[in-house]
Amino acid sequence: MKTGWNDPAGGFHPASAPDYLPPKRLREVQLQRLRAVVARAYERVELFRSRMDRLGVEPHDVRALEDLARLPFTVKTDLRDTYPFGLFASPMEEVVRLHASSGTTGKPIVVAYTQSDLAVWTEVMVRTFVACGIHRGDVLQNAYGYGLFTGGLGAHQGAEALGATVIPISGGNTERQLMVLQDFGVTAICCTPSYFLHLLERAREAKVPLGKLRVGVFGAEPWSDAMRRHIQAESGIRAHDIYGLSEITGPGVGAECEAQDGLHIFEDHFFPEIVDPETGAPLPEGEEGELVLTTLSKQAMPMIRYRTRDVTRILPGPCACGRTVRRIERIGRRSDDMFVLRGVNVFPSQVETALLQVEGALPHYAIVLTREKGLDEMEVKVEVTREVFSDSVRALEALHARLARAIEQVVGLRVKVTLVEPRTLARSEGKAKRVQDLRSL
């Protein structure tokens, strides 16, 4: 299985060497880097220092990897509360790149990279592509969005460093994507899995063959094994899942290898823990819980025990591919109710903000996610209350339009709003289940 996979000549890419470190050596590297990053975060970032002081832990208390559990967590709202640059551990003269992603409110989350951070990011993206079986000589159509989103540039710099031919086409414009796919002899593609399904559909309608396409590198939204089987059967390509998040680096935190049996975490740079989402207590290996990541080599913006809210488990035992870095199971759900739609993070609280703005009080609502023709759609069902109900069709249609506009503004995506009768949406005891995700294929 290994032979001939990584390189046309059956070679091995040197950037992937850390993937095969003997476990004992890997743990030594991790501990050394962990001590350095904790010291850096403590010395340079007020938030980390004050939290560690409150717990009475100092950087030199980290003597073993297990001591990580003594350190405080970092959560997404910490990035928002310190917006824009409050968690930076490098002076601006050393920061060479800023990216931003959607946050829980109007303000985005800003992430920073030094020259060395970009080098690490590039390296883990090279390792990602190698794991997916992409090599020098491949023509890669990069249909992740370029811009503030980390997907486009992250994949771009990794693929170039690998030596593949990169087509920086970015997202959208399906007709042009299909033309390029055919005319440029594309062998590999990067995009969200739902967008690839859409491409497949359009290619079939237009009777455009997929040409030389061999591999898909799909991430930035959750997808299932069933969807992979569907994509692979329909297109004849190999479909790989990759994992990443801007707060940690962007894409390149983990990737599936040719075995397609879990995602290898590039854990010499990103240390994974699995904790109980309720109590925060570390869980034994193999148990399902929330993935917590610590950046081991980040300079500009180290993250100590970042709560990803993604639920997964660390897969026990070695992988058939021979890599020694541990694997996580593909991520199927989250411990909070955030969801990812067309690469955009959406929180129900954003929808609530918009509903409140328009109606003055919060009506009962439900969010329904569907996948039609490979495109994710979001519908917000809003119960009509006495306060907003009008005898006039025009007034109700205006309310409907105002709701749709307000939600689109905070979420940043087109949504369908449906007015429904009162008491028709399910009520649940305790925490309301607001999101109904019907997207699995």
Place this chain on the structure above:
Amino acid sequence: MRVTQLSLFVENRRGAVRTAIDVIAKAGVDVASLSLADTSEFGILRLVVRDPARARTALEGAGVVVNEAEVMALEVDDRAGGLAEALAAVDQAGLEIEYLYAFPTLRPSGRAVLLVRFADEAQAREALVAAGLTPLSAEELFERR
């Protein structure tokens, strides 16, 4: 001179109208006239009933969103051209109609009844009286049945 109309929000789905009407039936209230405004997304069911207060209590008890609106009951001659004349008078009075529907009269009187919602109710009443189209009261309206 006013007639109370109940407006109900109904979803655009099978059985939605029936559910609301069932509630009114169980409350023992007679529905005299109704009209359904539908859009692609939802509908508004407008009803004139014998006992609006009772119907409303029952509907709200069943979780239906109800709005009350005043509509004008106008008598027009039940012959060719009768409706056209009445609407010409409304137009000449400079009144704007939001919507209208018919009230079925059971007693032979040679007169038909229209239920009209005007954009500006106060202005409409004055202008209608001046034009000799005095609206019926609720009592007068139900006498026609």
